[in-house]
Amino acid sequence: MKDTNLRIPGPVPLPQETLDLMSSQMINHRGQEYADMLDQMTNNLKTVLMTKSDVYFITASGTGGMESAIVNTTSPGDKVLSISIGWFGERFAEIADAYGCETVKISFEYGDYADTQIIKTALNENPDIKAVLITHNESSTGVRNPLKEICEIIKNNSDALILVDAVSSAAGSIISTDAWGIDVVATASQKSWIAPPGIAMVSFSDKAWKAYDKSKCPKYYYDMNQYREYAEIGQPPFTPSLTTMYTLHDSLKKMVNEGMETIFDRHSRIAQFTRDLAKNIGLDILPVEAYASDTVTAIKLPENVDGKMIVKEVEKNYNIVLGGGQQKLAGKIIRIGHMGWINQEDIESSIVALKETLDRL
């Protein structure tokens, strides 16, 4: 039985042994103990992200990882292609806009996945695109984009860098970083990694490093070269969120031991289970099921129902915290996160609470 009923798509609830680890004493982040931990974490993160490229840990939330992807590889005036399927896709484009990129925007409807043919057309119409921004898993809509196919179409039609927001997918859904040709993957600790918020993680390919050398975006805290130089002496450039690093270190070891295929299967099964239960109580899933997320399920509410009220009532009466809709979807959907160690019992109690509340109101 969990001591929390947090079912939002992150921060995820943490098991007792993780919580215990979080209370570890501080250590010198410029000493050998940290260097050894960082070294192991770096290797394990490469395993999880299936990459031989550099990977770094940044003390920031996932958005900081996304900003790192852009400021280290682009310059003001660079044409970038933003492929958005929801709120976090829009955020990725906003970051590029903020740094002066000329952002060509493709926006799909909330609930839709990105159509590769439309991406192909955009790339062919804009041969000068330097980077493509793409959300792997859009947690605002519960859609997982067909990332492998999208990367293929980009590779076949362009030399652009591929920058991926994998904040809510990495460690729960497969990302074969090198095989798919992804230049930067950005993710965050409070999702499928079963750790508290506080650390963003990024991979950085050789091609990304070549782009770095030409990049004129101003940067300091997110300057990847600082991370690269300090990594050589086993240190972070800036004082890291140690508590998050301790737990992430443990999670990474456990993930590599469990095996990524097993982990991805587990997420896939709990996602299917969630969708099946939702359909059993007569509700529809927002996206087409083939593109439904393995880490968060978006459930459509009947038209006359106020979703914000449902979330409030479920929390008040069942002590279960569901996710509501964001932006265009506010009040219209319920989102249930099932990353990390969420199991069938957790999902069952959430769906029962949802059904009873819908029946009552």
Place this chain on the structure above:
Amino acid sequence: MKDTNLRIPGPVPLPQETLDLMSSQMINHRGQEYADMLDQMTNNLKTVLMTKSDVYFITASGTGGMESAIVNTTSPGDKVLSISIGWFGERFAEIADAYGCETVKISFEYGDYADTQIIKTALNENPDIKAVLITHNESSTGVRNPLKEICEIIKNNSDALILVDAVSSAAGSIISTDAWGIDVVATASQKSWIAPPGIAMVSFSDKAWKAYDKSKCPKYYYDMNQYREYAEIGQPPFTPSLTTMYTLHDSLKKMVNEGMETIFDRHSRIAQFTRDLAKNIGLDILPVEAYASDTVTAIKLPENVDGKMIVKEVEKNYNIVLGGGQQKLAGKIIRIGHMGWINQEDIESSIVALKETLDRL
């Protein structure tokens, strides 16, 4: 007896009750519980920093707070005055350089404090200076600048914004933000706040907001307007380092209860105690004592002694982690942090270890 002998100037060792708090379960950062916590923390932080201005919590290390100060108030080409007395002063200038400011640099010798007459001259020679960057407490040299007097001289000779790196001083040494006319104070959780790393804190004056409106530095994660807008609904713009926030919440309550004068006195006394013990074993303090820091003491080593070796030997034989010298001072000094709950016993054992190691080598 502490379970750790961390004597570096941050991260500080944490008491058991703080460690216990760190293992608290995750909560919804967009729910009422977080909103209530953020509200109380915001009010208490204003009390500690002695300001009625806005204050914000940012998931980043202290350098992220310093970067926030610059990117939200300046534009590329703006002339800024950097007053550096050590490594962290240089970092503040590097950030301004990275964002395209025209940085007029005054650099004092490592170990010296900033002379107000030199600052006055620089301001009069450069009437177009838009912002002054100043380190309150230079943890690389154990010097505390006469910040009140520096602010006075700036106010009397310029309309420039005053941006203060108070990473290693705030909560340990007095900063009367409003009375001294400081526009942005940047600090970080792992110092005198007795919390783990992970959260930077910034104050932001009305004058800083006026500068914000004209600022053309690109920004997204550090865009203060996002923090302002989300604060209105009791939320952070991005998922915060919850573990750090929990402990910082507790620390802030305790600090306000203990009273800031008592806390500053406590830091002042332990600093004096540290200097006295160091002198008792025949060592000199790096700075002139009137400008010695209340949070970290820099002790000069005899000329023929390798400071890096001393730090290693003390850790190996006494399990006490001292700070070494940084940059120009590498190998030449020992730094002892005495922020937060460090007491006389902790300092005594450190100085004994230092003396015995010096005698032996």
